[in-house]
Amino acid sequence: MTDLADQILATLHRIAPDVDPAIVDRARPLAEQLDLDSIDYQSFLAALAAEHAVDIPERDVAGLRTIEDLVSYIAPRSGVARAASPPSPARRA
Amino acid sequence: MPSLGADMVSGTLLEWKVAPGDRVVRGTVVGLIETEKATMELESFVDGEIEALLVEPGTKVPVGTPLARVRAAGEPAAPPKVAEPARAAPEPVPIAPPAPAAAPLVPIAAAAAQAGTRVRSSPAARKRARELGIELVALHGSGPHGAIVLRDVVPTVTPVQQATPVQPAAAARRAAPPPSATGPARRPPPPSASPMRDAIAAAMTRSKREIPHYYLAHTISLKRALTWLGEVNEHRAIQDRVVPAVLLLRATALALWDVPELNGFWIDGAYRPSEEVHLGTAIALRTGGLIAPAILDADDKSLDQLGIELRDLVGRARAGRLRSSELTLATITVTSLGDRGCEAVWPVINPPQVAIVGFGATMERAWVDRGAVVPHPTVVATLAADHRVSDGHRGGLFLSAVDHLLQEPDKL
Numbered sequence: 075m076t077d078l079a080d081q082i083l084a085t086l087h088r089i090a091p092d093v094d095p096a097i098v099d100r101a102r103p104l105a106e107q108l109d110l111d112s113i114d115y116q117s118f119l120a121a122l123a124a125e126h127a128v129d130i131p132e133r134d135v136a137g138l139r140t141i142e143d144l145v146s147y148i149a150p151r152s153g154v155a156r157a158a159s160p161p162s163p164a165r166r167a
Numbered sequence: 168m169p170s171l172g173a174d175m176v177s178g179t180l181l182e183w184k185v186a187p188g189d190r191v192v193r194g195t196v197v198g199l200i201e202t203e204k205a206t207m208e209l210e211s212f213v214d215g216e217i218e219a220l221l222v223e224p225g226t227k228v229p230v231g232t233p234l235a236r237v238r239a240a241g242e243p244a245a246p247p248k249v250a251e252p253a254r255a256a257p258e259p260v261p262i263a264p265p266a267p268a269a270a271p272l273v274p275i276a277a278a279a280a281q282a283g284t285r286v287r288s289s290p291a292a293r294k295r296a297r298e299l300g301i302e303l304v305a306l307h308g309s310g311p312h313g314a315i316v317l318r319d320v321v322p323t324v325t326p327v328q329q330a331t332p333v334q335p336a337a338a339a340r341r342a343a344p345p346p347s348a349t350g351p352a353r354r355p356p357p358p359s360a361s362p363m364r365d366a367i368a369a370a371m372t373r374s375k376r377e378i379p380h381y382y383l384a385h386t387i388s389l390k391r392a393l394t395w396l397g398e399v400n401e402h403r404a405i406q407d408r409v410v411p412a413v414l415l416l417r418a419t420a421l422a423l424w425d426v427p428e429l430n431g432f433w434i435d436g437a438y439r440p441s442e443e444v445h446l447g448t449a450i451a452l453r454t455g456g457l458i459a460p461a462i463l464d465a466d467d468k469s470l471d472q473l474g475i476e477l478r479d480l481v482g483r484a485r486a487g488r489l490r491s492s493e494l495t496l497a498t499i500t501v502t503s504l505g506d507r508g509c510e511a512v513w514p515v516i517n518p519p520q521v522a523i524v525g526f527g528a529t530m531e532r533a534w535v536d537r538g539a540v541v542p543h544p545t546v547v548a549t550l551a552a553d554h555r556v557s558d559g560h561r562g563g564l565f566l567s568a569v570d571h572l573l574q575e576p577d578k579l
Contacts, residue, residue, distance in 0.1 A: 091486050092453050109453050111505045112410045113481040120406035132400045132408065 079145050085125060089118045100141035126152035168222075169209070170230045170307035170319070171202060171494045175366065178202045179227040180209075180234060189217045191237065196490070198234070203362035205458050206487030207494065215239040231306065292435070295320040307495060363456035374518050378433070379554040382513055385566040387573055388534055390543040395576040412503050413474045415526050415546070415569075417579045419501050420444050420466040422568035428557045429522035429550075429565055430498045438521065438556045447497030447517065448477065450484045451505075459517060460489045461497035470579055504528050511547040521553035522562075524569075 083095035086104070093108050105115055122144065123130050128151040130138070138144055168178045181199040191197060191211040198209045215237040222234045292315050296303050301320055308315035374380075392414050400408040423430045423444050431440040446465035451457045460483075462468070462476050483489050502514045503526040512525035527547040534543035548569055552562050572579060 089482065089485070090453070106507060109451075111451070111481070112412055113478055114485070116405065116408065116410055117478050117482060120404075123405050130405045132397065132403075132405075135405075 078149055079141055081125070082122060082141055082144050082148070085121050086118055089121060090114055098141060100145075103139040104141065105139065122148065128152050168200070168228050168230050168232045168234055169212075169491060169495075171207065171491055175202050175204075175230055177227055177229045180222045180224055181206065182224050183220055185217050185220075185235075187217050187219055191215060191217060194492070199487075200491075201487075203366040204456065205452075205484070205489055205494075207489040207491055209234070210491050211237065213237055213239055215242070231302070292320050361455060363452075363454075367456055370517065371515050374515050378516050378518060378521075380516060380551050381554050381559055381562065382549065382551050383559060383562045383566055384511060384547055384549045385563075385570060386532070386545055386547050387570045388536075388543045388545050389529060389573065390534075390536075392573045392576040393529075393544050407471070409470050409474045410477075411529065412505075412526075413470055413477055414573065414576060414579060415503060415548075416446060416448065416462070416465065416477065416501055417468075417470050417473055418569045418572040419499075419524050420446055420468075421572055421579070422565050423466065423499065425568040426557070426561050426565035428561060429552055431521055431556075432498070432519040433521050433553055433555060434519050441498040443498065445496045445498045447500035447520070448480060449500060449502035449514075450481055452484070458484055458489070458494070459497060459500050459502075460484060460493035463493070463496060499523065501526070511549055513549060514551050516551055516553060521556045523551050525549040525551070 079100060080095075083098060086098070086108075087093060087095050090108065090110060098104070099107060104110055104118075110118070119130055119135065119138065122128070126148050128148055130147075134147070138147055168180075171178070179201040181201050183198045185191060185195070185197045192214045193211055195211045196208040197211050197217070199206060200209045201207075218236040218238045220235045222228055222232065228234075293303065296306075296315075299320065303315050303320075306315050306319050308319055389411070393411060396409060396411060396414060427440060428438070430444055431438060433439075443464055444466040445461040445463050447459040447461045449457050449459045460480050462473065462480065465473065468476065480489070480493070497517070497520065499520055500514070500517050500523045502512055502523065504512050506528055508528040510530055511527040514523040514525045516523050525548070527549075529544050529546050531542045532545045533540050534545065536543065548566050550562050550566055
């Protein structure tokens with residue numbers, strides 16, 4: 075069973091197939107780390123919202139920049155998520 | 168193999184999505200092809216029935232190589248031989264104009280691929296094609312309604328043409344710089360570490376060589392637009408929110424109504440305006456380079472619809488699922504640097520288009536608003552346009568129109 079962070083990375087990989095989830099640093103902002111544009115990021119967050127049945131109001135978007143941000147945001151709001159993964163650097167496979 | 172851009176030399180057929188006997192209509196996705204720039208869906212040019220698939224998946228072939236034979240609706244079945252020269256085979260469909268007798272010949276299927284629509288072409292294009300021994304039916308037309316124009320007739324299809332006697336003067340005029348002293352026989356380009364870079368280099372070199380660009384810039388306050396957008400988005404689910412880039416696209420498309428001479432093509436030494444606004448949107452590829460597929464009829468689409476289509480386009484560009492039509496129909500291009508870019512871009516026109524619009528990153532600047540200096544989110548809009556078609560006065564009116572439209576975002 076994959077944890078929430080891995081699920082999020084899998085979603086990211088689907089939106090941005092040219093991004094290798096294994097190299098993502100979970101503590102760094104994704105957009106600058108991976109050169110995601112505003113369209114990519116909207117698609118990514120929309121996919122996460124749908125998959126985890128969470129609402130992401132516009133005012134919260136600015137705070138959702140890293141994998142860790144997303145894990146701690148989605149975990150308590152989604153029935154499917156397990157406990158948030160602890161903060162960790164990249165390459166936690 | 169259609170030419171999906173002025174710079175395309177060859178393509179690889181990756182996969183067929185149809186089989187002989189299948190009915191197709193214009194726009195049906197029949198296969199996947201890979202070019203120097205992208206993987207994309209190949210659409211049928213015509214209505215009809217697939218008679219034969221002529222290229223195996225995985226094969227790289229020059230532009231102009233027949234990929235399949237399509238029997239146009241209502242036409243009798245073609246004879247079984249498929250690779251005969253066009254002039255030797257009974258034609259299943261009207262082909263115009265006839266191949267020059269000396270031409271080496273792109274086989275008939277290329278013609279059949281165009282079946283049902285006569286090949287429209289300009290006199291200059293036909294003359295040049297005769298000089299170069301190129302079959303018009305094998306070319307992709309970039310002119311109005313797909314017409315083949317002089318610009319499309321470029322001696323790039325090497326295997327077919329090497330055997331062809333070509334008039335050196337004609338070839339030299341079209342040869343890429345530096346002009347080759349060895350004459351017209353074009354050889355395959357040397358292997359490159361970056362085919363994408365080669366493709367961009369070819370198109371942009373041609374642009375800078377042929378198009379007398381002029382440039383304009385205008386700084387626009389986005390305070391009203393972004394405030395309005397924030398209010399709209401606040402009540403929407405995330406997938407329905409409109410990103411600022413979409414406002415810029417919408418304003419660009421509408422401003423072209425005021426200055427329509429920026430929307431069209433320069434072909435055969437003349438400007439050909441376009442009735443439709445097909446907005447090419449430059450998308451930076453993280454794998455290197457960029458691609459500019461078009462949002463078709465962008466001026467007829469609401470903000471919401473543009474947002475949906477832009478997301479779809481970006482997603483498919485990333486996944487290598489653009490459609491061939493999207494890469495050939497743009498009438499003008501917009502390039503946006505995005506939030507992490509710098510403040511302005513001076514873009515290079517994508518021929519045969521006659522203008523390109525740039526937007527820098529949105530930045531807070533000191534702005535004089537009703538006599539007070541206050542921070543406003545702003546964007547620098549730029550225009551590069553073709554001086555053969557328009558001049559700075561009209562270009563300036565266009566950027567002013569973009570500005571005015573963005574000051575009344577609720578009307579966009």
